[in-house]
Amino acid sequence: MLIGEVARRSGVSTRMLRHYDSLGLVRPTGRTVGGYREYSAGDIRRIFHVESLRLLGLSLRQIGRALEDPAFAPSDLVGDLIRRTEDRLKREQELLDRLRAVDASALSGWQDVLRIVELLHGLNSPSAARRQQTVLAPAEDVPVPAEVLAGAVLTETDPNVAGALRWALARAGGDGVASLAPGLSSVDVEVRRRAVSAIAGMPGDEASAALESALGDVDPGVRGQAALALGARGVLAAVPVLVGMVVDGVNDVEAGEVLGTLSLDQGRAEEIMAALTGELAAHREDTKVRIRLTQALAEMPPDLARDVLRELGGDEDEAVALVASALAGVLEEGL
Structure with missing residues (x-):
């Protein structure tokens, strides 16, 4: 089967098929008298293998290694892809939540938008020092919305940054307790612990009510933190x-x-x-x-x-x- 017919039936463009050939991913096993690429049934099956792995998110280099490795285990690949996809979706969901919070804030113009975006970049930095600096020294004249701070509190793993976030949230005003409350029902025990720790530092009846709801948590750390804070109140x-x-x-x-x-x-x-x-x-x-x-x-x-x-x-x-x-x-x- 010539390259044009393969492209029509497979949905893979002739340009991509030539690219596969140059990379050694799918090399046609035959040539016509005129020198045109001629694909066998086995070649076409390999094309579909390549396309299937691309749909799973593999790069062409990874696909090449997978197809040539006799010890290749599809289950290991799929498991790794699941974990990476879950991590990516979690990060994107966190960003989406923060963007929604920013969208609900009173932004007067593009300058405010750009400053808030800068703040978000700082809070998402892989550097703990950068995240802490972003919290303690926010962009001039642009207060960080309480909802954004609360979302960062629930995901922060560095204790120093977490302390700075709780301090900033307590000073931010707004409905910080309500922003943190969803964390108390998270399936992730670490998120529940961060939520109760942050709420424990907030005054008022709303914070006390949220802490009381945590007294029945299955995790002793969560209910213990809540009990100590409530007892002090x-x-x-x-x-x-x-x-x-x-x-x-x-x-x-x-x-x-x-x-x-x-x-x-x-x-x-x-x-x-x-x-x-x-x-x-x-x-x-x-x-x-x-x-x-x-x-x-x-x-x-x-x-x-x-x-x-x-x-x-x-x-x-x-x-x-x-x-x-x-x-x-x-x-x-x-x-």
Whole structure:
């Protein structure tokens, strides 16, 4: 079959077929008496192989290596292409979200548009130092929209840049909590952690409500961050998670301190004491858990904690008894 007929039937232009020939991808196996390229059935099958791999996103060089490599495994290629495509789509979705946020901003002219685009380039830079500089020193007279900052907060992996972004978002005004809230329902646990960390630094009832919604998260890091922030705000709903952190040994010292702060309210103190002593009774066979709970009791108001610690001083578990007796002595010395 001559090149013109192959082009008509395959949909591949004669120019591209000649290019394939020059690269060695598809060389016609025959020539006519007049010297024209003549393609066999096998040549045409190879053309379709090349076109199929191009549709998958491979370069012509990659296609050549794949077709000539006897160890070539299509499943490995497809898996790699899936991963690369997912990464590209994720980056493009992030950019699309930021562009929509910019579109909703009040831009007065092309100069503002160009400055915002410059900001976006800075926030998307592979250099952490450049991203941080973009946040801390934005283009003159062009504030970064809260929605753009929130989107960057949820994707930032560098801790220094993330801190700068949270600082800038807190100063930006606007509805930062609402912009971050979708991150709390992300399937990516790292995104949820970034969202709750950023919201924890924001004041107001809306932030508290968002943090309360994170108390039921399946990830202990997410719900722990939310509980510590809510406890510092005086929200009693955080108590079960804080007590659970003491039991599990996850930031138990910080959790105990926050429980102590919450217990300064007499109405809350008795409920917190009941939660801690209840866990003591439920973990009679676990020395480490009971020691952590005993230490948390020492953060409670002395008039409530002293008698419980004295009683634990006679506990059958010698380690628990020693810790309780020492802590009771400290409380008595403070009187």
